[in-house]
Amino acid sequence: MNDSWPRFIVMSSASEEKPLSKLSPFAVQKGFQAIAGTLKSTKRLRDGSFLVECSRRAQAENLLKTATFVDRPVHVCVHKTLNSSRGVIRCRELSDLSEAEIRDELKTQGVVEVHRVTVKKEGKVIPTNTLFLTFNR
Template sequence: LMSSASEEKPLSKLSPFAVQKGFQAIAGTLKSTKKLRDGSFLVECSRRTQAENLLKTVHFVDRPVHVSVHKTLNSSRGVIRCRDLSDMSETEIRDELQTQGVVEVHRVTVKKEGKVIPTNTLFLTFNRPDLPKEIVVGYLKVKVELFVPNPLRCFNCNKFGHTSQRCRTTAKCQRCGKDKHEEQCEGPLICSNCKGPHAVSAKDCL
């Protein structure tokens, strides 16, 4: 991610020709180049040496710049399920899997009768954008599934795609789906999104 270090010389004022020649001089032919709304450039490299050259760049064409690694596009998250890892800590698992690109491990827990119980499901973060189909856990080969985060849901109106801080509609009850009331809701379970017989937070909501 390349951005201008000077407000007086934004990258957005450079012509497409100057931009192309600038990147060509630093890193050769890149896999892709995209100008973002704020005027910075998002580039995808084909080779590690291209990324290394770009990260050393402090001047681009005729202006100072900042170059950094994108926080999310250079990593991927997957899910594994393995009973044989039940007695190992997250740190121990991460250390054993580092050679396979694992940089973070998070074990899923559930609450039962007020107690937090660890499960055999683990979220793994890899230091590469392409998720491996499987990893080697000692003598085992374990399948890696794509991690799909829960969709963003507003706790005010219960709709998806925004947070309560940006909500501009009437608050809804999470139980009956009607306008929110102060007293404890005793109405029937009705999802305000799909109108099904369940709370709006139900994981099986369609």
């Protein structure tokens, strides 16, 4: 079972004439309640957008489908860094495998991206045994 879904979502205004920063906290609370129910947390960011933490998959799905919020056009997207974590491994046994093969084999562990570190020696690019893994959790 894949329990991966974006827990952190960013909602920003799509219109300079109707910024989200001008909404009252009461309107914001009612707007989020109408779209997704009770969320784990919401935070207004310095730029006027909202960082939303969802506690259920359905909340994230409903928010990502949202085009208007309290009669204002909005952009809704997954937060770029809060929905994943990264790790580094060093393993000689993986040196003959491609990044795609490693990613596919580790997919059940939540790995969504693999990047092999390379070094340049005497004008040649040489792959190392060091890999950066990105996890979807």
